[in-house]
Amino acid sequence: MIKKLMSYLDKYKIYTILTPIAVIGEVILEIFIPFIMSKIIDVGIANKDIPYITKTGLLMILMAFISLLFGALAGRFASVAATGLSKNIRGALFDKIQDFSFSNVDKFSTASLVTRLTTDVTNTQNAFMMTIRILVRAPIMLICALIMALNINAKLSLIFIVAIPFLGIALYIIATTAFKPFQIMLKKYDKMNAIIQENLIAIRAVKAFVRGDHEFDKFHEAAKGVRDTQRKAEGVIIFNMPVMMFAVYGCMIAISWFGGNMIINGSMTTGELMSFISYVTQILMSLMMISMVFVNIVLSRASVTRIIEVLDEESDIKNPKNPITTIADGSIVFDHVNFRYNNDSDNNALDDINLTIKSGETIGIIGGTGSSKSSLVQLIPRLYDVTDGKVLVGGRDVRDYDIESLRNAVAMVLQKNVLFSGTIAENLRWGNENATNEELEEACKCACAYDFVESFPDKYDTDLGQGGVNVSGGQKQRLCIARALLKKPKIIILDDSTSAVDTTTDSNIRAALKKNLSETTTIIIAQRITSVCDADKIIIMDDGKISAIGTHDELLKNNDVYKEIYNSQQKGADDNA
Incomplete structure (x- = not known):
């Protein structure tokens, strides 16, 4: 797991190597400072040797300055390495998500993926920074200070034989006990982020239905869940500091007592005791730093596990070994296609679909809500893969x-029209990043978007705002159609994408598409029969199956369901007239 994450260091490996080197230099100098201080006391002050005190004091100041420099460099190197690692991990996660099929995204949920890209990566970054700096510094200082303490007075150093095992066992118990509560806490974060995301996306609906209090209660409950699990996790972690301080003060009291007696007995000098206390402080501070790193690692371990889950997730949809890059035409064949969103499910979303569409045909698809109209067309560009059977485009299996x-x-x-922050031109060029201004205008004319775009003061440079908030639903649909047209595709699929425009505009769009896309296969999913009545074939979907296929006139003559829908819509149109 750690090895996999370290592979994302890339060019930041050099900073990862330089950090421990700088830390070692810092520690070695810090270790010798108490030794020099003891010499000042036992030699300089005891003999009233001012030149010796001055010379040794200046040496100690120089060593402290160089140690400080090494410490600053270590902090700088660790920061660059850790932030670089987090940048690369976020990039790898984002790239991985881009390769996910819809089913992969459904597995994790959007809110969970956002948490993993933000909170979990930040936790990992902090843990890595502490590991390459503090987890290098603390053991080295612990060992070196312990050697120096043993060198000063081996007998007095026996105190650590009791303290260190006690702390090691306590830290292990704390770390293992806190891991699971932190995992639960991160899942609660996912839930809270999902509520925030849903609320912000649907803020207009929330205000329109005056459901602010209800949403606040939902968020409060989710935030309370985060707080409770965090309190439980940190309820274990808080024992870390009392245990450490108990060991620190216990050792200091024992050393002061036994060391004082040794000075009285003449087996230890005052300078030696002072330097010994300094080394004891370094040893105990090292143990405290190790415990602090362990606490961070406990938290980050849960985050690292969640990151690795995404990085190890294999997309359900992959390129074949020798993929075909040229699509001959826009013909489509569904050959005994079955499809279900979850392989563990017993129910098919699509059941034994057999359908042949010639290149250049216009196909209409209608059906009730939940009849799997969108599921059918999403198999064509492999947004999902079939469970059984095959889908052919241009005479070849899409796989x-x-x-x-x-x-x-x-x-x-798509049904849900998506525009991005930026200008109208920038959004349109999602269809073709190299499209000229003339091509943008032509696409907008075809999608009946030209007039309203031209009415804006900044025209194609108009900023749409996040999600296209500055345009109406119908305008948003027409811009999305124009964007699709700029791809100059062999197949275009309009999934209920004119529902927000009036019937006249809908008719004008269909007429423009028929004129400009005569060689393009056009699939129109609609609720209004008027949107598909001119199609070469109309498909009626019912409960994941094709219940009828024919032209408008054929279905009106032979299909009772189609006739009933048509008559009810015509009656509604007449009543509204």
């Missing part, structure tokens, strides 16, 4: 194609 090439040949305008 034989290079994923990027396939998706570049298929343009989708």
Whole structure:
């Protein structure tokens, strides 16, 4: 697990190596300072040798300054290494998520992935910084100070034989006990972030339905869950400091008592006792630093586990070994296709779908809510893979194609229209990053977006705001259609993407598509029969199955369900007229 994360150090390896080197230099100098101090007391002060005191004092000051310099360098190197590692891990996580299929994203949830990219990576960064600096410094100082203490008075050093095992056992118990509560705490963070995300995305609905108090109660409950689990986890961790201080003060009292007696007996000098106390302080501070690192590692271990889960997750959808990069045409065949979102589920979302669509045809799909219309079309660009059977595009199984090439040949305008922060031009160029201004205008004309874009003072340089908040739902849909058209695809899929526009605009968009995309296979999912009545074929979906296929006239004549939908919509249109 650690080895996998360390592989993301990349160019920051040199800083990871330099940090311990600087730390070692800092520690060695700090170790010798108490020794020099004892010489000043036992030799300089005892003999009233001012030149010796001055010379040795200046040496001690110089060593302290150089030690400080090494410490500053160690801090700098550790910071660069840790922040560099976190940057690379976040990049790797983001790249991994980009490769995920929809089912992979569904497995983790959006809120959980956000937590892993932020909180979990930050915890890992802090733990790594402490590891390469403090976890190097503390053991080296512990060993060196222990050697110096033994050298001064081996008998008095026996006190550590009791203290160190006591602290080691206490730290182990604390670390192992706190791990699981920290794991639970991070899951509670996921839940809280999910509520925040949902609330911010749907803030207009919250205000429209005056549900602010309800949302506050939901958030308060989630925050309370985080607090309670954090309190439980830290309820174990807080024992760390009392245990450490008990050991520190216990050792200091014992050393003061036994050391004082040794001075009285003449077996130890005052300078030796003072330097011994300094080394004891260094030893005990080292143990405290180790315990602090252990606490951080306990927290970060849970975070590292969650990060590795994402990095080790294999995408359900992968490129074949020798992918095809050229799509011959826009023909589509569904051959005995079954599909379910969860392989453990017993129920298919799509059941035995057999369908042939010729290149350049316009296909309409209608059906009730939950009839799996969107599920059907999402199999074409491999947003999901079939469970059984196969989907062919251009005469080849979609699983034989290079994923990027396939998706570049298929343009989708989804039910939920998504625009990004930035200008209208920047959003449109998602369809073709090299599109000229003339091509942007042509696409907008085809999508009936040209007039309202031109009405803005900044036209195509108009800032849409986050999620396209500065345009209406119908305008957003038309911009998304224009963006899809800029791909110049072999297949275009409009998934209920004109629901927010009036019937006249809907008709104009369909007429423009028919004129400009005569060689492109067009699939239109709609609730209104008027949106699909001109299609070459209309497919009626019901409970994940195809219940009927035909032209508008054929279905109106032979299919009772289609006839009933058509009559009810016509009656509604007449009543509204």
